Amino acid sequence: MTQTTKPAPPDLDRLLASVPDGETPDLSGAFPRLDEPRIRALSALGERRRARRGEVLVAEGAPDDAFRVVLSGRVAVVEAFGSLEQRVVRVHGPGRFLGDLGLLTGQVSFVTYVAAEPTELLVVPADRFRARCVNEPAFGDEILRAYLLRRTLVIAEGAGFRIIGSRFSPDAHRLREFVCRNRLPHRFVDVESDPAAEHLLRELGIPPAETPVVVWRDRVLRNPEPAELAALTGLRSAEGGVDVFDLAVVGAGPAGLAAAVYGASEGLTTVLFDGIATGGQAATSSRIENYLGFPAGISGGELADRAVVQAEKFGANLSVPAEVVGLEVGADGHHRLRTGDGATIAALAVVVTSGARYRRLPVPRLEEFEPTSVIYAATVVEARMCAGDPVVVVGGGNSAGQAAVFLADYAGAVRLVVRERSLDENMSRYLADRVLRDSRIEVHLHTEVRELAGERGALEAVVVEGDDEDGMRTTLPARILAVFIGAAPSTGWLDGAVALDDRGYVLTGRDAGRDDGADRPPLLLESSVAGVFAAGDVRSGSVKRVASAVGEGAMAVRMVHEYLASTR
Numbered sequence: 001m002t003q004t005t006k007p008a009p010p011d012l013d014r015l016l017a018s019v020p021d022g023e024t025p026d027l028s029g030a031f032p033r034l035d036e037p038r039i040r041a042l043s044a045l046g047e048r049r050r051a052r053r054g055e056v057l058v059a060e061g062a063p064d065d066a067f068r069v070v071l072s073g074r075v076a077v078v079e080a081f082g083s084l085e086q087r088v089v090r091v092h093g094p095g096r097f098l099g100d101l102g103l104l105t106g107q108v109s110f111v112t113y114v115a116a117e118p119t120e121l122l123v124v125p126a127d128r129f130r131a132r133c134v135n136e137p138a139f140g141d142e143i144l145r146a147y148l149l150r151r152t153l154v155i156a157e158g159a160g161f162r163i164i165g166s167r168f169s170p171d172a173h174r175l176r177e178f179v180c181r182n183r184l185p186h187r188f189v190d191v192e193s194d195p196a197a198e199h200l201l202r203e204l205g206i207p208p209a210e211t212p213v214v215v216w217r218d219r220v221l222r223n224p225e226p227a228e229l230a231a232l233t234g235l236r237s238a239e240g241g242v243d244v245f246d247l248a249v250v251g252a253g254p255a256g257l258a259a260a261v262y263g264a265s266e267g268l269t270t271v272l273f274d275g276i277a278t279g280g281q282a283a284t285s286s287r288i289e290n291y292l293g294f295p296a297g298i299s300g301g302e303l304a305d306r307a308v309v310q311a312e313k314f315g316a317n318l319s320v321p322a323e324v325v326g327l328e329v330g331a332d333g334h335h336r337l338r339t340g341d342g343a344t345i346a347a348l349a350v351v352v353t354s355g356a357r358y359r360r361l362p363v364p365r366l367e368e369f370e371p372t373s374v375i376y377a378a379t380v381v382e383a384r385m386c387a388g389d390p391v392v393v394v395g396g397g398n399s400a401g402q403a404a405v406f407l408a409d410y411a412g413a414v415r416l417v418v419r420e421r422s423l424d425e426n427m428s429r430y431l432a433d434r435v436l437r438d439s440r441i442e443v444h445l446h447t448e449v450r451e452l453a454g455e456r457g458a459l460e461a462v463v464v465e466g467d468d469e470d471g472m473r474t475t476l477p478a479r480i481l482a483v484f485i486g487a488a489p490s491t492g493w494l495d496g497a498v499a500l501d502d503r504g505y506v507l508t509g510r511d512a513g514r515d516d517g518a519d520r521p522p523l524l525l526e527s528s529v530a531g532v533f534a535a536g537d538v539r540s541g542s543v544k545r546v547a548s549a550v551g552e553g554a555m556a557v558r559m560v561h562e563y564l565a566s567t568r
Helices: 012-017 036-043 126-135 137-157 170-181 195-204 226-233 254-265 280-284 300-313 366-373 380-386 398-407 429-437 546-566
Strands: 002-004 047-051 056-058 066-072 075-079 087-092 112-115 119-125 161-165 186-190 213-216 219-222 244-250 270-273 317-319 324-329 335-339 344-352 356-358 390-394 413-417 441-444 447-455 458-466 473-477 480-483 487-489 532-534
Touching: 012 075, 036 066, 036 119, 066 126, 119 126, 126 137, 126 300, 137 300, 137 380, 161 170, 161 195, 170 186, 170 226, 170 366, 170 380, 186 195, 195 213, 213 226, 219 226, 244 254, 244 335, 244 546, 254 270, 254 280, 254 300, 254 344, 254 546, 270 344, 280 300, 300 317, 344 546, 366 447, 366 458, 366 480, 380 398, 380 480, 390 398, 390 473, 398 413, 398 429, 398 480, 413 447, 413 473, 429 441, 447 473, 458 480, 532 546
Parallel strands: 161 186, 244 270, 244 344, 270 317, 344 532, 390 413, 390 480, 413 441
Antiparallel strands: 002 219, 047 119, 056 112, 066 119, 075 087, 075 112, 161 213, 213 219, 324 335, 335 344, 356 487, 447 458, 458 473
16 A cells, blocks of 8 residues: 655755765765766767756656766765755765666666755766666776665665564565665664654554555555565566567576576577566675685675676566466467466576575574564675674575674674584685684584574574584574575476476486477476576576576576577
8 A cells, every 4th residue: 555745845955054065085986086088978978967056966766867977066965855854975076976776777766966056967868878888898887886886885874765664573574675685775663662663653644553664755655565665666677568588587596697698698588587686595695705706705786786787788678576486388389487466478488597595494483583583694784683782693504604704793792503513514615714713703513503582573592402412502692593504496386397306406408308298308407398498506406606507597598599499
C-alpha cells in the first residue's frame, strides 16, 4: 500500500547559510577534478547552463538525466532535502562532476544537488555521456571508479530512504536484506530503540503495529514487496519489445553476469534474471583478495556493480528482482521461463547460473533469532549492525575468514568458531595467517555451535562444544551470529526439467545424458536438455571460486553459439 505525504517546505536560506566555505576535500578519490582538455572535449557533447543560487539541479528520488560538470560557482550535495533532517554533506567546486552510479545504471539519485551560489555547469545528456564512456575506456573507468566510491559513501552515511520497523520483525528483516543485497542507500529506524521512530510514525499517522514502512520524500510504502522498492529506486526491469530472446540467463552471480556480458557483447539478445540482487554469494563478501587483476582486493559489491554496468553497456536486459520459478521446453524448441509474477519469457537458449543458497546452521532456536541477530553476509551494512557488540562468526572457509577480519574493525569482540582441526584446512593460507595474527579475533578450532541463548528474539550468547573427548561446552557472548558454512544449490525451480546429481546440482556434459532424445551428446556445460546450459556454483563438479564461475559463464556463451548454429 502506498500513500503520499506533503514534505515540509525546504528552508533554503538556512540550508544555504550552512554551506561551508570552499569545497569538500577528496580524501578517497571519489571526487576527482576534470582538467581543461577533458572539459573542452565534453563541451562538444553538451551545453553550458547557468543556475541561480538555491536552484535544484538533481532531486533526490528522481532519475539523473545528464552528466554535469561544475565550471564556476559551487554545488552543495544535500541529504533529505526538503525535510527537517536536511543537511549539507558535501560541496563541489569548479572542475568536479556531479552524480553517482545511477547515471550509469538508471537508478534514481539518493541525494539532492543544489547550487550553493550562482553557478555555471556543463550539461551532457546521459545517452551521449554513456556513449563517450564506452568509446573512451580510460575515461569511463575513471568515472565508474568515482561513482562506485560515492555509492559506498552514501550507503555508509545512511542517505536515501528510511525503513521504519522493529528489529524483531521478519518483514523488516526481509526489506533490509533486499536493500542491502542491492546496495541501495537507506537508513533503518528501529522502533524498539530509536526515539525518532515514534515521532516519525506519529507524523505519518501509522501505529507501530503496522510497520515496517518505507518513507522517502512524499512517498510512504507500507510493508512493500521487493518489486515496489525496485520501482521506487529505479532498479532495471527487462525491457519489452523482444518476443524471443537469443539467450536467457537465470541467476546474477559472477557466472550469470559473465554470461550476460559475453552474450550481449557478441550480439545475442540477452536477458538476465535474479530473484533478489546482482552479485550472488560473492556480493556478500567485504573483500575478495585472490581475484586475478586486483592486487589490493575488491569487494564483492563493487565487482557486481562493475559487471552490471558492463552488461548494460553491451545492451543486456537486467530484470531484478524477478524470480524464475519454472522452465519448460515447447514443441517449437523455445525454452520458456516462468517468473513468480506469472510472466513467461521465451528464449532460444538458457544458461542456468542460479548458484547456491547459504546453508542455515542446524541448531535449535535459529528461526527465532534469524530476523534480528543472524547474518549471512559481511558488508558495510552488516558491520553497522555489529558496531560495538560481540560477534560470533561460524565457518572455516574463506568467506568466514574474510568476515572475521572485516567485522573486527567494527565489533566489540570477534570469535571465530571452526569445525576443522586446522584453520588452513579449508581456508587460503594467506587468510588463515592473517586471522591468527589478528589479536582482535579469538579462534575456536574443532568446535561446533550447540545452542543459542537470548530473550524476545535478541541473541545474547552462543553455546559451543569442542569435538575432543571431554566435549566441554563454552558460552560465548554474542549479539550477532555470522554464519558462513557453505551453500546448497538453488535448483528447486527446475523441478525435474533437467538431470541433477544426488546433491541437487545440475549435471552437464557426459554426466548429464540425454532427456530430450537429441542425436548428439551434450556439450561440456550443456545439461540433459539441449540448449540448456549450467555454469558456476550450480553446476555439478564446478570449482566453487569466483574466477572459475566467471570463466564458466563465458564458456557457456561460446557453447550457446555452437548450439544455435546447429539449430539453424
